[in-house]
Each structure stands twice: as C-alpha cells, then as structure tokens.
Amino acid sequence: MQKRTVVFVTGNANKLREVQQICGETLNVISHSVDLPELQGEVEDISKEKCKLAVKEIERELSGTSIDGVIVEDTSLCYNALGGLPGPYIKWFLDKTGHDGLNKILAGYEDKSAYALCTLSFVKSSKDEPNVFLGKTHGKIVPARGPNSFGWDPIFLPDGFDKTYAELDKDTKNSISHRYRAFEQLLSFLQIEQTK
Ligand SMILES: O=c1nc[nH]c2c1ncn2[C@H]1C[C@H](O)[C@@H](COP(=O)(O)OP(=O)(O)OP(=O)(O)O)O1
Numbered sequence: 001m002q003k004r005t006v007v008f009v010t011g012n013a014n015k016l017r018e019v020q021q022i023c024g025e026t027l028n029v030i031s032h033s034v035d036l037p038e039l040q041g042e043v044e045d046i047s048k049e050k051c052k053l054a055v056k057e058i059e060r061e062l063s064g065t066s067i068d069g070v071i072v073e074d075t076s077l078c079y080n081a082l083g084g085l086p087g088p089y090i091k092w093f094l095d096k097t098g099h100d101g102l103n104k105i106l107a108g109y110e111d112k113s114a115y116a117l118c119t120l121s122f123v124k125s126s127k128d129e130p131n132v133f134l135g136k137t138h139g140k141i142v143p144a145r146g147p148n149s150f151g152w153d154p155i156f157l158p159d160g161f162d163k164t165y166a167e168l169d170k171d172t173k174n175s176i177s178h179r180y181r182a183f184e185q186l187l188s189f190l191q192i193e194q195t196k
C-alpha cells in the first residue's frame with residue numbers, strides 16, 4: 001500500500017527530524033511552517049484548536065496537493081513540585097532562563113521529578129474533528145549534561161537511564177520519548193482506520 005502523506009505543521013526542525021525518524025517507515029511526513037496562535041487553557045484544547053486552524057490554512061495554501069492529514073504537536077515539560085509548571089510555557093522559560101534557570105527554579109524543592117508530555121493532534125480534513133494523543137515520559141531535572149542541540153534535552157534524565165535525553169543516542173531517545181509514545185498511538189490509530 002502506498003505511504004500516506006501527512007503535513008506536520010511546525011517551525012521546529014529538531015521536532016520534524018525526530019518525527020520523520022519515528023514514523024518514516026509508515027508515513028511520508030512533510031512539514032509546513034504556519035504561524036498559528038497558541039490559545040491558552042488545557043493542553044488538549046490548545047492542541048485541538050491549533051490543529052483546526054492548521055488544517056484550514058494547509059488546505060488553503062496546499063490546495064491541489066494530495067495530503068492525507070495534518071498534524072500539530074506541542075511539547076510540555078512539567079515539574080511535579082510545581083503542580084505541572086512550566087508545562088506548555090517551557091519554551092519561554094527555556095528562552096528566558098536557560099538550563100541553569102530551569103534547575104534553579106527547583107532549588108527550594110526536594111522533589112526534582114518531572115515529565116515530558118507530547119500532545120499530538122491529527123485531523124484528516126477541516127470537516128473532521130481532530131483526534132488527540134498524549135505521550136508521557138517520566139524523569140527528573142538535572143544540571144545540563146550532553147550536547148546542547150535540542151531544547152531542554154540536556155537537563156532531562158528519563159527514569160531508568162543514567163543518561164540525559166541529550167546524552168542518549170537518537171534511536172534510544174526515539175524509542176522511549178514522550179514524542180515516540182504519542183506518535184506510536186497515532187500510528188496504531190491509522191493502522192486500525194486503514195483496515196476498517
Ligand atoms: O523532545 C524535546 N527535547 C527537548 N526540547 C524540546 C523537545 N520537544 C520540544 N522541545 C522544546 C522546544 C520548545 O522550546 C519547547 C516546546 O515548544 P513547542 O511549542 O512544542 O515547540 P516549537 O514552538 O519550537 O515548535 P512548533 O512550531 O511545532 O510549535 O520545548
């Protein structure tokens with residue numbers, strides 16, 4: 001069967017690379033950067049709304065191209081000591097405070113545990129309601145270790161490993177990550193759909 005083509009609406013090249021590595025055998029993932037408002041609220045609602053706006057924009061911009069769906073994905077980093085914050089605001093915390101600041105925020109707390117959360121929405125067309133898939137990986141926040149090539153990877157130590165996301169080789173990260181866990185659900189959803 002021919003691979004389906006999905007458009008991943010993202011401006012982040014690292015995210016795209018990982019998604020292509022995770023899904024590449026099953027899906028043809030192309031990317032398109034669209035500047036979309038990220039509304040505030042619960043992560044699932046933010047993602048669904050973003051996906052609805054994305055698919056409308058993609059249908060407009062890529063009309064004539066045969067595509068089988070649109071994906072958006074938002075990543076949160078949630079500290080248990082802070083009731084889940086910075087959560088979806090991690091991008092701004094990382095930009096403004098850096099890895100060191102992200103550690104210092106926890107200085108007054110014994111509990112350094114955190115989880116990475118990927119909220120993934122997929123929709124076939126603007127006539128459909130998006131499906132949302134959540135992927136979570138638990139770990140803890142540590143002083144930065146490893147290459148500084150992708151976001152907060154150097155400060156996240158996944159449970160069961162003695163290497164941070166940044167120190168792990170890509171295949172290993174992509175077999176345990178929050179992103180992998182969300183996309184794995186999307187892939188089985190699409191597989192079930194196909195056999196219906
Ligand atoms: O696996 C990851 N490992 C380390 N850092 C990561 C990861 N995944 C996202 N990140 C960073 C990027 C951004 O600083 C923030 C999430 O923001 P997030 O909105 O998901 O990403 P973005 O705005 O760069 O791309 P997009 O255009 O798809 O919204 O955490």
Ligand SMILES: [Mg+2]
Pocket residue numbers: 038
């Ligand atoms: Mg974003």
